[in-house]
Amino acid sequence: MKAITVRGVRKDFGKLAVLKGIDLDVEQGEVFTLLGANGAGKSTLINILTTLSRPNHGTVSIMGLDPIQDGNRVRKLISLNAQTATLDGEFSGMENLRLVAQLRGVKDRKTAITTLAERLDLTSFLNRQVKTYSGGMRRRLDIAMSLIGNPQIVFLDEPTTGVDPQNRLALWQMIREIRDAGKTVFLTTQYLDEADALSDHIGFIHDGVIVKYGTPNEIKQRVITTYTVQVKSGEQKVAENALAMAGIDYTIVEHNISLSAVNAKKALAVLLATSITIERFDRDESDLESIFLNVINQGGSYANN
Numbered sequence: 436m437k438a439i440t441v442r443g444v445r446k447d448f449g450k451l452a453v454l455k456g457i458d459l460d461v462e463q464g465e466v467f468t469l470l471g472a473n474g475a476g477k478s479t480l481i482n483i484l485t486t487l488s489r490p491n492h493g494t495v496s497i498m499g500l501d502p503i504q505d506g507n508r509v510r511k512l513i514s515l516n517a518q519t520a521t522l523d524g525e526f527s528g529m530e531n532l533r534l535v536a537q538l539r540g541v542k543d544r545k546t547a548i549t550t551l552a553e554r555l556d557l558t559s560f561l562n563r564q565v566k567t568y569s570g571g572m573r574r575r576l577d578i579a580m581s582l583i584g585n586p587q588i589v590f591l592d593e594p595t596t597g598v599d600p601q602n603r604l605a606l607w608q609m610i611r612e613i614r615d616a617g618k619t620v621f622l623t624t625q626y627l628d629e630a631d632a633l634s635d636h637i638g639f640i641h642d643g644v645i646v647k648y649g650t651p652n653e654i655k656q657r658v659i660t661t662y663t664v665q666v667k668s669g670e671q672k673v674a675e676n677a678l679a680m681a682g683i684d685y686t687i688v689e690h691n692i693s694l695s696a697v698n699a700k701k702a703l704a705v706l707l708a709t710s711i712t713i714e715r716f717d718r719d720e721s722d723l724e725s726i727f728l729n730v731i732n733q734g735g736s737y738a739n740n
């Protein structure tokens with residue numbers, strides 16, 4: 436049985452079609468990462484998977500259960516740490532954790548809380564009111580709350596945003612431990628290195644559909660190569676105009692001109708025919724960062740490559 440199955444899921448907000456037919460399988464015991472630009476629909480999909488929202492069309496199965504028909508049973512199997520933490524600022528971290536442990540029917544609450552607090556480095560401030568916490572402290576408490584009660588699927592929506600590098604690594608370790616214990620982790624992140632380091636599979640969401648899916652290595656191998664052109668300072672606009680005049684598509688990535696492989700040869704000929712000084716004309720390494728930018732800039736046209 437799959438941990439999560441999504442078929443043909445659509446979600447509209449009024450006239451805005453956010454999800455336009457999502458198909459996705461997430462295996463039990465894996466870390467799956469959903470990547471996409473701001474506003475691509477990641478939280479919208481997570482809300483549907485975690486029973487907080489209903490799709491307009493399509494079906495979802497969570498450990499074989501339908502979140503609409505079996506909402507209560509699904510909620511017992513999952514946990515969600517949302518981007519906007521639902522912590523009560525007047526209570527201490529300890530009180531917040533106790534409350535969740537109680538709600539989830541955890542038996543040995545003291546041990547569960549102490550263990551998690553130690554692993555997430557919360558112990559020194561656990562008895563302070565949450566409203567006195569820094570952003571990173573809140574984030575870690577929020578994650579501890581989502582891990583209490585041993586859920587089968589842990590949804591982590593940008594868990595490391597605002598967390599310092601040391602605690603970020605601790606959190607990575609923890610995510611791996613959850614996976615190694617046979618649980619499923621559904622992750623979103625703004626950090627491509629995090630997706631690369633942690634994920635068994637990655638899905639890119641763009642324009643309402645999953646345009647790329649695979650292991651980090653598969654995705655990196657499958658990407659069409661891009662080329663970066665760097666010209667002498669002050670000559671970039673001239674270079675851009677020359678390319679535009681020749682009808683060659685390009686994008687600007689970190690102030691340089693980026694070309695897809697099919698355009699590279701023609702573009703080089705066009706630029707060489709001008710008086711522009713070309714300082715660099717290189718094939719790009721296909722890391723996740725450049726793939727992400729390509730997906731967004733090219734409107735997902737790399738989908739099947």
Ligand SMILES: Nc1ncnc2c1ncn2[C@@H]1O[C@H](COP(=O)(O)OP(=O)(O)OP(=O)(O)O)[C@@H](O)[C@H]1O
Binds near residue numbers: 448476477478480
């Ligand atoms: N309840 C809602 N009513 C109307 N529009 C909504 C609602 N929820 C989300 N949207 C819109 O749906 C789109 C997708 O939003 P969503 O929060 O799912 O994106 P996201 O990929 O999680 O973005 P981010 O990376 O910024 O968190 C956005 O255009 C957003 O404004």
